[in-house]
Amino acid sequence: MPDEPLVLGIETSCDETGVGIVRGHTLLADALASSVEQHARFGGVVPEVASRAHLEAIVPTMQRALDEAKVTLADVDAIAVTSGPGLAGALLVGVAAAKGYALAADKPIYGVNHLAAHVAVDTLEHGPLPEPAVAMLVSGGHSSLLLVDDLTNGVTPLGATIDDAAGEAFDKVARLLGLGFPGGPIIDRTARDGDAGSIAFPRGLTAPKDLAAHRFDFSFSGLKTAVARFVEATERDGTPVPVADVSASFQEAVCDVLTTKAIDACLFNEVETLVIGGGVAANSRLRAMVTARAEKKGIRVRVPRPQLCTDNGAMVAALGSRLVAAGVAPSRLDLPADSAMPLTEVSVAG
Amino acid sequence: MLVLALDTATPASSVALVKVTSDWMEGVVERRAVDPRAHGETLAPEIAEVLAEAGVGAGDLGAIVAGTGPGPFTGLRVGLATAASMGQALGIPTYGVCSLDALGRAAGPGLVLVATDARRREVYFATYEDGVRTFGPEVARPADVASIIAARTRRPEVVGESEIIEAATALAGAEGAREAAAIARAEATSRLRPDETLSHEKGKLHRGAGEGVLKYGEIFRLPVEEHLLYPPPAALVALAADRIRAGEPGEQLTPLYLRRPDAVEPAARKPVLT
Ligand SMILES: [Zn+2]
Numbered sequence: 272m273p274d275e276p277l278v279l280g281i282e283t284s285c286d287e288t289g290v291g292i293v294r295g296h297t298l299l300a301d302a303l304a305s306s307v308e309q310h311a312r313f314g315g316v317v318p319e320v321a322s323r324a325h326l327e328a329i330v331p332t333m334q335r336a337l338d339e340a341k342v343t344l345a346d347v348d349a350i351a352v353t354s355g356p357g358l359a360g361a362l363l364v365g366v367a368a369a370k371g372y373a374l375a376a377d378k379p380i381y382g383v384n385h386l387a388a389h390v391a392v393d394t395l396e397h398g399p400l401p402e403p404a405v406a407m408l409v410s411g412g413h414s415s416l417l418l419v420d421d422l423t424n425g426v427t428p429l430g431a432t433i434d435d436a437a438g439e440a441f442d443k444v445a446r447l448l449g450l451g452f453p454g455g456p457i458i459d460r461t462a463r464d465g466d467a468g469s470i471a472f473p474r475g476l477t478a479p480k481d482l483a484a485h486r487f488d489f490s491f492s493g494l495k496t497a498v499a500r501f502v503e504a505t506e507r508d509g510t511p512v513p514v515a516d517v518s519a520s521f522q523e524a525v526c527d528v529l530t531t532k533a534i535d536a537c538l539f540n541e542v543e544t545l546v547i548g549g550g551v552a553a554n555s556r557l558r559a560m561v562t563a564r565a566e567k568k569g570i571r572v573r574v575p576r577p578q579l580c581t582d583n584g585a586m587v588a589a590l591g592s593r594l595v596a597a598g599v600a601p602s603r604l605d606l607p608a609d610s611a612m613p614l615t616e617v618s619v620a621g
Numbered sequence: 622m623l624v625l626a627l628d629t630a631t632p633a634s635s636v637a638l639v640k641v642t643s644d645w646m647e648g649v650v651e652r653r654a655v656d657p658r659a660h661g662e663t664l665a666p667e668i669a670e671v672l673a674e675a676g677v678g679a680g681d682l683g684a685i686v687a688g689t690g691p692g693p694f695t696g697l698r699v700g701l702a703t704a705a706s707m708g709q710a711l712g713i714p715t716y717g718v719c720s721l722d723a724l725g726r727a728a729g730p731g732l733v734l735v736a737t738d739a740r741r742r743e744v745y746f747a748t749y750e751d752g753v754r755t756f757g758p759e760v761a762r763p764a765d766v767a768s769i770i771a772a773r774t775r776r777p778e779v780v781g782e783s784e785i786i787e788a789a790t791a792l793a794g795a796e797g798a799r800e801a802a803a804i805a806r807a808e809a810t811s812r813l814r815p816d817e818t819l820s821h822e823k824g825k826l827h828r829g830a831g832e833g834v835l836k837y838g839e840i841f842r843l844p845v846e847e848h849l850l851y852p853p854p855a856a857l858v859a860l861a862a863d864r865i866r867a868g869e870p871g872e873q874l875t876p877l878y879l880r881r882p883d884a885v886e887p888a889a890r891k892p893v894l895t
Contacts, residue, residue, distance in 0.1 A: 333709065371702065375679045604669055
């Protein structure tokens with residue numbers, strides 16, 4: 272439909288520079304530049320390195336997105352940009368650039384919440400999100416369960432990690448096993464040759480005593496330590512570390528906890544739709560496990576394709592499109608980059 | 622041609638609109654906000670304000686000039702990202718100019734030390750003779766600046782009288798700049814004993830510019846004129862005037878990064894047993 276809003280989204284909260292363009296729920300362009308290789312030797316994202324890369328990448332990435340969508344900035348109805356949460360210096364580059372585009376092209380600007388954008392991106396693949404829904408966002412920077420009543424109006428946090436993020440656990444275990452960075456895709460691949468039931472790793476915050484206070488929270492640091500202990504004990508015995516079995520068993524433990532808590536959150540809130548986003552949502556075992564177990568409980572699972580699960584500009588554009596359609600007022604030109612933007616704030620108030 | 626100039630390399634976020642003709646330039650509107658942590662919030666509204674005050678739209682701009690630092694990276698990138706995105710959206714060239722050069726140029730005739738706060742008890746600095754950079758930019762502890770300059774100063778480029786006057790006219794008019802320089806020089810000689818001044822290959826530095834000279838006044842002991850604390854955006858335009866007039870293609874705006882990112886490669890893994 273030509274009268275649906277044409278919205279451009281800019282994402283720079285971590286190590287991906289993304290520019291996406293959507294019309295309504297239709298994805299027109301999703302251009303991405305990543306600095307992931309520059310961080311590999313440090314075993315994690317280095318904020319200053321990420322910020323430098325964003326500044327270099329923003330203009331060419333914007334050009335690719337406009338070319339791909341065959342539109343100009345003058346055609347766009349609004350510009351959305353990730354305002355937070357994320358790395359402060361990285362966010363600032365995207366926010367400053369978005370303001371420059373908005374000023375030059377005289378367009379309204381929306382500073383949006385990165386986590387809400389992870390939920391919104393699914394609408395590009397599966398259409399309007401039935402609300403209320405439960406969203407599980409799992410990545411290197413966040414692990415949260417949210418109740419989504421009205422995405423344009425705010426979401427209710429149900430639980431989050433109390434230590435490491437799920438993706439962080441993948442990175443740390445991959446490093447422990449000498450597999451490289453980022454850990455998620457490597458462990459996913461390595462685990463395919465392993466036996467997921469061979470080592471019994473702990474499931475954090477699932478014991479009855481923990482559930483009272485942390486029913487929908489996660490903890491992955493104990494799991495990471497258990498893997499480290501297993502690897503060291505094996506090395507001490509002089510036997511080779513069964514890398515594939517460790518990967519598969521570790522991955523099984525993470526996916527089991529995520530799946531169990533996500534389904535419990537749906538049942539507890541009497542919600543029939545579960546949407547999953549974030550880089551860890553690209554994990555093949557998680558996708559299979561959640562889908563199979565949710566089906567038995569009558570819960571529909573929506574997971575966008577892997578490219579849309581990781582950070583990108585399309586998700587920001589998708590949320591911007593929802594905000595424009597809902598008649599939400601745009602942000603002002605002095606909108607801040609807020610590295611700790613709360614989930615209750617879907618967009619920066621105008 | 623209407624040129625937008627901006628600088629975010631220091632605690633100041635400065636914006637100016639400058640009219641550049643084939644043989645003249647004049648400032649139209651200027652804005653400055655001093656808050657080292659707020660560039661991301663203040664810069665865009667400042668730009669909108671100067672455009673509104675001049676009664677023009679962004680579409681009336683013919684070029685953008687941005688200070689490329691050196692300066693604390695986070696704030697500096699705000700200016701460059703804004704300038705680059707505006708340039709791209711408007712299809713106009715963007716030019717980068719060293720922010721310290723704007724101070725050196727605005728300081729006018731004489732031997733001048735420009736120093737800005739680099740945080741971590743260091744300064745970004747450079748020296749100028751009659752508005753032309755003779756050393757730097759570098760980053761160092763204030764106490765080491767004098768010895769670094771003494772050890773490494775290269776012969777300054779010869780500058781013609783006409784260029785000096787042009788440098789000054791672009792800002793305050795030749796007479797005004799000359800007067801300011803004379804006053805500052807007299808002040809410097811009356812207040813400082815010769816052995817207290819920083820040495821320079823061709824003599825002693827007369828004056829300082831940049832808030833770093835003021836912040837570490839106990840060490841530098843150079844007079845700083847109040848209007849020379851932060852890079853004046855109009856001076857950026859003066860420094861890019863030749864390129865603007867010649868219609869040279871713009872350039873990608875890259876900060877002058879004088880420091881490497883703080884990042885350490887991880888050491889061998891720490892045992893968790895024991
Ligand atoms: Zn994310």
